[in-house]
Amino acid sequence: MAKKSATKKQESQDFSKYIRLFWKLFLAGILGVFLMFMLASWGAFGEMPAIEDLQNPKTNLASQIISSDGKLIAKFYLDDNRTPVEYDQLPQHLVDALIATEDARYHKHSGIDAIGTLRAFVFLGSRGGASTISQQLSRQLFVGVASQNILERITQKIKEWVIAIRLERQYTKEEIIAMYFNIYDFGNNADGIRSAASIYFGKEPSELDIKESAMLVGMFKNSSLYNPRPHRNPVGTKNRRNVVLSQMEKYDYITKQVRDSLQKTELDLDYNPQSHREGLATYFRAYLTGFMKDWIKDNPKPDGSKYNLYNDGLKIYTTLDSRMQKYAEDAVQRHMPRLQAEFDNQNTPKRNPTAPFLELDNTEIEALMKRAMRQSERWRIMKDEGKSEKDIESSFYKPTGMTVFAWREGLATEVDTIMKPIDSIRYYKSFLHPGMMSMDPQTGHVKAWVGGMNYRHFQYDHVKQGKRQVGSTFKPFVYATAIDQLHLSPCDTLPKQQITIEANKFGNPEPWTARNSDGDYTGFVTLKNALANSINTVTARLMDKVGPQPVIDMAKNLGVEQDILPVPAVALGTPDLSVYEMVAAYATFANKGVYNKPVMVTRIEDKNGTVLYQFTPESKDVLSEEVAYVTVNLLEGVTQGGSGTRLRHTYAANNSVYKEIITGYPYQFDNPIAGKTGTTQNQSDGWFMGMVPNLVTGVWVGAEDRAAHFSTITYGQGASMALPIWALFMKSCYADKDLEISKAAFDVPAELSINVNCSNKGDSNTTDDPLDDVKDVIDF
Structure with missing residues (x-):
């Protein structure tokens, strides 16, 4: 009997030893996690953003060109075509699509979703990731692209968690969502939701409908992969959009009937590429570039540094009326191809052997063409490369692939062709131009x-x-x-x-x-x-x-x-x-x-609305x-x-x-x-x-x-x-x-x-x- 009692006592002691070990490990784990968070916050895993950086995240903001009727005509930017919008400028269904797809418990956590994190650990990410919207924002703003090194990736994730918690303390939920929409690169120069709405649908964010919002939110997964342009991945983008619509229905943001009807629709893009050589008022914008560079040179910031036209988010209010500008460009586009067609008809080689020139003999034409050759961009580039004039000139007589402008069926278009550069010069001399x-x-x-x-x-x-x-x-x-x-x-x-x-x-x-x-x-x-x-x-x-x-x-x-x-x-x-x-x-x-x-x-x-210049x-x-x-x-x-x-x-x-x-x-x-x-x-x-x-x-x-x-x-x-x-x-x-x-x-x-x-x-x-x-x- 005594032996049996001793055995039970020994088993009890052994079990308690495991319990103590468990609690030690558990506490050690807690302390370890706490220590890792502390080390991360102290910068042990790399520099962490200061409070000032959290209050004013450094993002490049394109300068805006605004018409007299309040429309955004275009923007000046180098890498980031970004113009921020406030939360109240986002339609509710766009916000709903984001939360339903990326972070369903967004309003219930403080930066880290414990349930999602535990699920990700248990199932090794096979049932979805655990990154909250706040974590994704911290990655976009401060952490950067995930490393391929497993150890570095773990430290990045820890930094991401710490910054996400700090962001939640610094900003409201609405402000974080607005920042997230503003920071994301949607591809095709569409930096931020305002550029994306404009480039893909020709709209302001507030004008987006449900299916358009769903497509843009779907691009958060991978904007390079889910690119809606015809020659990229419109089918995959549509499928991804439909996943977002299903998520919206799952969390009761839309009804099943709405989901089913929208999933049957096409993407219906209204693609409006934005670059410095495309869009509305391109020639005016070229003039404005010179105007702004002169103004920047003569008007430094209060600290003595110079404004950056492409990164400082300046707002340039112009006298141009966007409607009248469009009517003017349309008038040119309607008249010029018809006039050019008649000009070309009168200047066929049979009717005019010196076409497109009149009153010039061959010697004068040759001199004119050589002068144009020397004034060309090709000549300048090759001269800068140290090529001899003989080599440069001979290059103008070698056929090369190029894209040239042409009027086709009354529309401006580009034609890929093989042509000698000297022939392309003569080709362009035949065009009539408007001002x-x-x-x-x-x-x-x-x-x-x-x-x-x-x-x-x-x-x-x-x-x-x-x-x-x-x-x-x-x-x-x-x-x-x-x-x-x-x-x-x-x-x-x-x-x-x-x-x-x-x-x-x-x-x-x-x-x-x-x-x-x-x-x-x-x-x-x-x-x-x-x-x-x-x-x-x-x-x-x-x-x-x-x-x-x-x-x-x-x-x-x-x-x-x-x-x-x-x-x-x-x-x-x-x-x-x-x-x-x-x-x-x-x-x-x-x-x-x-x-x-x-x-x-x-x-x-x-960018804060402070008036820097007022015309007199x-x-x-x-x-x-x-x-x-x-x-x-x-x-x-x-x-x-x-x-x-x-x-x-x-x-x-x-x-x-x-x-x-x-x-x-x-x-x-x-x-x-x-x-x-x-x-x-x-x-x-x-x-x-x-x-x-x-x-x-x-x-x-x-x-x-x-x-x-x-x-x-x-x-x-x-x-x-x-x-x-x-x-x-x-x-x-x-x-x-x-x-x-x-x-x-x-x-x-x-x-x-x-x-x-x-x-x-x-x-x-x-x-x-x-x-x-x-x-x-x-x-x-």
Whole structure:
């Protein structure tokens, strides 16, 4: 009996020994875990973020370009195309999708999900991981990519846990979710949820629907693998989206019926790639880059360091209207392929052996091509690499693979081809290019800026950078000077006969004779009719009256920056000016004689909303209100009975012959429009300047080289090359009632001493044939 009792006592002691061992191991484990957490927090496993870093996590923020109507036009960024959004800007179903898929107990833990962690340990991750949203955020912000070394991976996980707990103490649950959506890289330059929503669906995050939210949340698993673009993995992305929808149904965020119906739908992407060479207002953004770099150079931060345009999250508020910018770009895209098709039709090798050039012999063409070769990017790169000029030049005659721009079925596209670089230069010389700017004359705010037709292939900006001969669009400067000095009326008449300004008058070394394009020098004509039909001899007579220097002074006061030689020939538009200068000048007429320097940026803010820059208007009185109005009245004649008549569809309903000639133009504007066409020598440049009371728009069209142009005036005039872009743009603007583009008449000055009503004096020349006016309009 005693032996049996001793045996039980021994067994009891042995068992208690195991219990004590268990508790020792358990406590040691607790202490070990605690110690590891402490060591991690002390930085033993690598540097840990300081409290300041947790309060202000360092992420690169793209600078935003914001339109006057509050739309995000584009962003400046290098690696991170990220623009943060607040939690209240996220739709609830997007948040629900994230929690249902990534962290179902998100609102029940403090950074670490104990249940999920235990499950992951027991089943070795086969039933899902244990990373909470807070842990995933800590990994994105501070830990980095998981190491392949098992020991390093364990220490990374410990650091991740510690940081997750700290984040939960520092931020609310809502703030953590917002940070998580803002930090994630969704691929294709879609850094953060705002970029992702815009790039994949053309929306703001708040506009996403359930299935779109589910697709984006599904990409959190692996945005490289679950990439919805057609050539990547749309099927896998759709399957992953459907998993998210199932998770949402599992946790009662959506019903089974909603899940089933949404899982049957396609992804319905609206893919909008974002890069510096794509998207809206690319040429304007190129100008803005230079503007911002100059501003950054002159405006350091309070600590003396410089702002970073690509990382500091600046907000650049511009005058551009996103709607008008789109209408302008659409107008260019609609007109240019049609014009180019006709140009190509006229410049086939059979019709023009020197295509696309005219008036040049082979020696001149060869010199032009070699000059273009030396100015090319290929030449610059190879020169920097130390290649000899002989080797560089020979490379231009070796076929190579390249992607070139082309119009296909009225759309801009890219074509992969094999071509000699020298042939590609000639190919690009055949393209016609546009330049267009639109501005509010009362404020100087630039509303639309189209510097070309495709920034990816043509980076040269034809709004501010390019300067081309302006032709007859310069004539209003002559007329305005004459009205100002001589108090002339639009109803005053002058002879059309030839006039020669003798040598040495106004410093002109040789006699200068102006000639009319139609060869007609008979009779008299009102000033209004003369400007409407660009009668050169009348303009020359006005120049003879006032002299070149006052006209040049007038142009300078109107904002023309280019130096102009004071010779009589400037009357017909020989100076090379930019669209930017011309729009600002014409806007002065529409603004009752007050010049406003064009404004593109209204203010700049830092990422916290602190205003760093506020623009100051620059304006000056150039003309009296009366002279400005009379000039506008003259310019209205261009669209009433001159080279801009096609804007009206028909000229005179009671003239059946004229109606038959003119009918066919699709624009049918019936409101007051002031404007001027311009066509330079040999039809190398086509211009149209158009004005309504609260919007002035200028358009130029031409080839890169003046030797590439239409052979006749039919297509080579401003009314055919440039005016249609203005008309298409204005039709869209008027269709958008929210823009409130004026259809009213220009304001008449309270005290108008100059007669502008020519109804009693006649508004035509004195020839007997009533259709001569029609001939002037058609032939110009």
